[in-house]
Each structure stands twice: as structure tokens, then as C-alpha cells.
Amino acid sequence: MMNDKDWLIIHTVWQHQNITRAAEQLYTSQPALSYRLKQIERKLGIALFEESGRKITFSAQGRYLAQHAAKVLKDAQQLRQTLESLSQPRQGELRIGVTSNYAAYRLPDILAHFAEIHSGIRVHLVSGLSEEMYQQLQREEVHVALVKDDYHWRNGKRLVDVDDYWLVSKQPLDLRLLPQLPQIRINHGGHVTQLIERWWNANYSLPPRVAMQVDKLEVCLAMVEHGLGYAIVSSYQPLSEHLHRQPISVAGEALKSRTWLLYHHDSRDASVILPFVEMFSDLSNPSDQSLAPSESAPH
Numbered sequence: 001m002m003n004d005k006d007w008l009i010i011h012t013v014w015q016h017q018n019i020t021r022a023a024e025q026l027y028t029s030q031p032a033l034s035y036r037l038k039q040i041e042r043k044l045g046i047a048l049f050e051e052s053g054r055k056i057t058f059s060a061q062g063r064y065l066a067q068h069a070a071k072v073l074k075d076a077q078q079l080r081q082t083l084e085s086l087s088q089p090r091q092g093e094l095r096i097g098v099t100s101n102y103a104a105y106r107l108p109d110i111l112a113h114f115a116e117i118h119s120g121i122r123v124h125l126v127s128g129l130s131e132e133m134y135q136q137l138q139r140e141e142v143h144v145a146l147v148k149d150d151y152h153w154r155n156g157k158r159l160v161d162v163d164d165y166w167l168v169s170k171q172p173l174d175l176r177l178l179p180q181l182p183q184i185r186i187n188h189g190g191h192v193t194q195l196i197e198r199w200w201n202a203n204y205s206l207p208p209r210v211a212m213q214v215d216k217l218e219v220c221l222a223m224v225e226h227g228l229g230y231a232i233v234s235s236y237q238p239l240s241e242h243l244h245r246q247p248i249s250v251a252g253e254a255l256k257s258r259t260w261l262l263y264h265h266d267s268r269d270a271s272v273i274l275p276f277v278e279m280f281s282d283l284s285n286p287s288d289q290s291l292a293p294s295e296s297a298p299h
Contacts, residue, residue: 004076006040007069009033010048014066017056078268093122094272097133097142099189101217102259105236106161107146114279121272129189137262143273144263149191156265160280165196165255166245168221169230175246179204182211182229186220192257196232199248199255 013022013033023033041048048062058066098107103125111123126136130147137145137153150157167173173181185208188196200208211229214220220231225240232248234257239245248255261280263273 001043002040002072004073006036006043007072007076009036010040010062010066011069011073013037013056014058014063014069019056075266078266092120092269092272093124094144094269094276095124095142096126096144096146096276097136098125098127098146099130099133099148099259100127101234101236102146102161103127104217106259110279114276118272118275121275129187130192131190134262137264140264143267143269144261144276146259146261148189148257148259150260150262153260153262156263156277158261158277158280158282159258160261160283161257161259162283163235163257163259165232165234165248165257166239167230167232167248168224168239168243168245170224170227170243172244173230173246175203178230179206179208181209183208184212184214184220184223184229184231185210186217186231186233187213187215195255196248 009022009026012025013019016022016025019033019037020030023030026033028036037048044065046061046065047059048065050057050059107125111125114121115123126133126142130149133142133145133147134149134151134153136142146160150159167175187193212223214223217233217236220233221240221243223229224231224243233239236257261277263277265273265277267273
């Protein structure tokens with residue numbers, strides 16, 4: 001089909017809207033350029049131009065092809081720059097957005113190993129709720145985001161961690177009595193909160209009795225260990241052997257906490273993004289995605 005020279009020819013003629021000036025920029029003759037344009041037309045089975053006397057006028061197909069040519073050339077340039085940068089020592093700043101608990105319990109070891117391998121890459125880290133980190137990724141304030149949902153992200157993504165959710169308490173609980181017992185609620189963020197709420201609403205007609213609302217996992221577990229209530233937490237950190245834990249089931253399967261790595265794979269900063277992405281194994285497979293947000297209503 002089309003090669004790089006063909007795309008450049010169409011783009012240049014579109015820019016100048018004049019065969020002679022386009023030929024001068026391409027360092028060729030006007031007859032040679034006209035002949036090459038005819039070859040492109042025959043190759044694609046289209047007419048690039050409409051009959052309009054001496055002035056060239058692009059046809060609808062020609063206009064579409066010319067606009068696409070600009071994208072093809074830009075992508076090709078970006079690809080060359082990325083490949084060139086990947087062959088050089090990795091340098092620059094990598095901006096990472098990550099959920100607070102993942103930042104506390106999983107990311108330090110990964111970042112320490114990353115720093116050993118890529119000492120030329122500076123890391124700028126921000127943490128918070130998944131929704132906040134995802135919004136920063138959308139605004140390109142961070143290069144990558146480690147979050148609790150894939151948000152139907154259409155760029156680069158990997159499922160990098162899968163953890164269990166447990167109902168934890170100091171003593172064994174009768175789950176039938178849960179609405180009457182004090183709950184210590186931790187702010188999980190929107191996606192996980194909705195998943196837990198679906199589980200609750202499928203099993204109970206009364207709302208939970210929230211006695212405390214906290215923003216740190218350590219605070220939550222400390223309250224549970226003192227017998228002040230139960231909590232629903234993920235297995236980010238090893239739980240005390242003194243705590244009783246019960247799995248939570250959704251649609252017959254254990255409720256899972258999934259951590260996704262979302263990133264801009266076509267970014268001009270790919271030379272600092274891709275080395276970080278390569279630190280993670282991709283756990284994605286159909287079973288891992290069986291509890292996607294639209295399919296996760298509990299039974």
C-alpha cells in the first residue's frame with residue numbers, strides 16, 4: 001500500500017495546494033511529482049483531485065487522505081524519536097500517581113529496585129484516591145497511574161496486582177447480625193465503595209451502622225484490634241494473627257481488589273514511562289476481568 005514517501009508527497013501537496021511549489025520542497029520536478037501522484041491514485045483506486053482548471057482542488061477522498069497523512073507522519077516521527085531515546089541511557093522525570101495504600105505497602109520495594117536499575121530517571125510521586133489519580137492521568141499531570149479500576153482506559157494498561165477483601169474483626173462474627181454491629185469504614189474510593197455497597201445491599205435490607213469513618217488503613221486496623229468494630233479491608237499488608245477474617249463473596253467468587261497500571265504508551269516521554277511499566281508483570285486474562293464494574297453485582 002502506501003509508503004512513507006507517498007504520505008510525505010500527499011502532505012506536502014496539501015500544505016502548498018500547488019504542484020510546482022510542492023515539487024520544489026520535495027526536490028523533484030513537477031512532471032515527476034505529477035506522475036507519482038497518478039501512481040498513488042492507481043494504487044488506491046481513487047481520485048485525489050477534482051477537475052477545476054489550473055487550480056488543484058482535493059476531492060473528498062483526497063482531503064481525508066491528506067489529513068490522515070499528517071497523523072501518519074507525526075506518528076512515524078514520534079516512533080523514531082522514541083526508538084532513539086530508548087537506545088540512550090534513560091534520563092528525565094517520571095511522574096507517578098498512585099493510590100495511598102498501594103503507595104504505602106507495595107510501591108516502595110518496586111521504586112527502590114527501579115532506582116537501582118534506572119538511576120538517571122527522577123521520580124515524582126503523588127498519592128491519593130484512585131479517582132484523583134485517574135483525573136491527573138487524563139490531564140497528563142502524571143505519566144502513569146496505579147489505581148483500583150481500569151476506567152475503560154483506551155491507552156496502555158496492565159493489571160498488576162490482585163488482592164482479597166476481608167471482613168475483619170477481633171472476634172468471630174455472625175454475619176446475619178452485621179447491620180446491628182459497629183462498622184469502622186475506611187474510604188476506599190468510588191469504585192471499591194460501590195462494589196462493597198452492592199455486596200451489602202444484596203445481603204441486607206438495613207444500612208450498615210457506621211461508628212467510625214477513617215482515611216488510613218493503619219487507623220482502621222488499630223480500631224478493629226481494640227474491639228471497636230469490624231471493617232472491610234484488602235490484604236495490602238499482613239493482618240494481625242489476632243484478627244478474625246472472613247472472605248466476602250461476590251457472584252460466588254471472593255471479592256478482589258484489583259490494581260491497574262494505566263499509562264500513555266504513545267507519549268513523547270515513553271523513554272521514562274516504558275522502563276517503569278516493564279517492572280510489572282501483566283496479570284490480565286479473562287478471569288481477572290470477570291468482575292468488571294458493569295458485571296460485578298453480588299448475589
